Amino acid sequence: MRSDTGGSGPSGRQGTERVSDVGEFGVIDRITAGRPQPEGTLVGPGDDAAVLAAPDGRVVATVDTLVQGVHFRLDWSAPEQVGRKAVAANLADVAAMGAVPTGLLLSLACPASTPTAVVDGLASGIWDAAAEAGVGVVGGDTVSADQIVVTITALGDLEGRAPVLRSGAKVGDVVAVRGVLGWSAAGMEVLRRGFRSPLAMVAAHRTPRPPVREGPVAARAGATAMVDTSDGLLADLGHIAAASRVGIDVRSALVPVADKLRDVASALGADALRWALTGGEDHSLVACFPDEAAVPEGWTVFGDVRLGAGVRVDADRWGGAGDPGWRHWR
Template identity: 80%
Template sequence: MPGGAGAGRSVPAAADTAGELGEFGVIERLTGDRFQPEPVLLGPGDDAALVAAPDGRVVATVDTLVEGVHFRFDWSAPEQVGRKAVAANLADVAAMGAVPTALLLSLACPGTTSTEVLDGLAAGVWDAAADAGIGVVGGDTVSADTMVVSITALGDLEGRAPVTRSGARPGDVVAVRGDLGWSAAGMAVLRRGFRSPVAMVAAHRTPRPPWREGPVAARAGATSMIDTSDGLLADLGHVAAASRVHVDLSSRLLPVADKLRDVASALGGDPLGWALTGGEDHALVATFPSEDVVPDGWAVCGEIRAGTGVTVDADRWGGAGDPGWRHWR
């Protein structure tokens, strides 16, 4: 249930933990007294929120982060975790070619969670939402042994057809926009106990998906699109399966950043492996009917052929690195 300003309970003046704040105090802390932009017709504080859906349809997606699985507070500040949770959702909305309109936040956490952590998390969520011009319209808070942050994002297609995973056709080109392998490189850095290069570490802590580019690609005529949450190869595998096509990437054309190569040589990692298999960057990868229509800033890095599966330089990828992130391994 969304809660907040209208919840009718007073927040203890000097609460130090979620338990002391109580359910409504936490919801107030997470969603109360914030600016709600125009698409929000009714924000937190009632049984449900009401959000504009201008084109008569609404894009909806949910993404969940678990402490110890998706984030660690010794590696990431609460503000960064909040931003990360929003980033994944904005990328999913963008990958349909839609613009985001609102977020809903569900937070499960122990009663011992400090108000500092709650405030940091809320600041990260709201900052990321504000960057996207949207608000958090509803929230639910429950007690649990582990912190679980679940965010639902809503979006609007502005009258366009959704760009799905199933529209790639032989002859299309593959193009990518955003960081590839940066989050994986950042995690490798953190695992070694280092804190730099800062850009890579920041990319792991808070990916910055190029979510504004989703609608740009849609307007340019993208035939399919996905965000790289599980890694480029794994996510293009979804496109290949859904579109019943073969995706062939060119290692020469893949945008492997110089910084990624530097980190790889320092740590003994494989920059191409990170770029192909690193997850959680939330870059956008799309197919276009021809190179001519690919928007500025997108890197053409492959093509769609008849067949199945994903290859690199027409071969199966045999390099180092997980074939995408999976849970429970």
């Protein structure tokens, strides 16, 4: 799920100063100056590369890109919200490995005409989300482009544990989720219809809040496989099923579909369960555990791992999800 059209530009509340007025190093200074770094950052922005402590001896690394008009629109989201969204997508990937985030790298591409207030807003959102996760922006790059492109690389530490891979699910495992499902899809549909409320759904699309701290919790509880719901629940479960060479059964009656989501779906003539199963960008965590007793508090069990292949959803009771989730170049 992605925003399907691009806004014409930032809202009129920005000033007249542009990126071209301050130059590359002025932009870098606006992003990094005066920002605190955690103790694990040994060398931060200002040199050719950053240096981070790696007490585990291994580094988890992931990267994700947000493109204006594909992943966000500045007539739908403020720059601060776009910055937060960029960080959320990466922190969720680190958490899905069972790791703790340790640092972020930022690559920002934008037109010369971009207001510096947009850069300030992006930086503010990125740093606020980073601070909440206990990390800093340790370096990056800036470049000219025809549209705004925000790329975040996130690094993480496994704290001595084995990484939780997609390939570890075993027959007999239970499948559980922590976080919301379908809220970002609902928020995007609300925005497409020209509305700005309910705020909870719109906020879930603009600034997803992945349960980052729950990744290591799941790993310590013995999670055998884990993934974040970036492309949609069924699509991401399909990644686990394929990597683990197993089948996964989803019990639709147990999939957590919030009452608020049902209310929005009813008002818009949509299907709340379909949003929960196929809507992406919630960045919630889905994991397999050896049994229900191993599932941490706050997680919801909704499925089972079986012999076979693929993902099944109560096929005799529900007509199927149709499109299983987001795919680029479709």
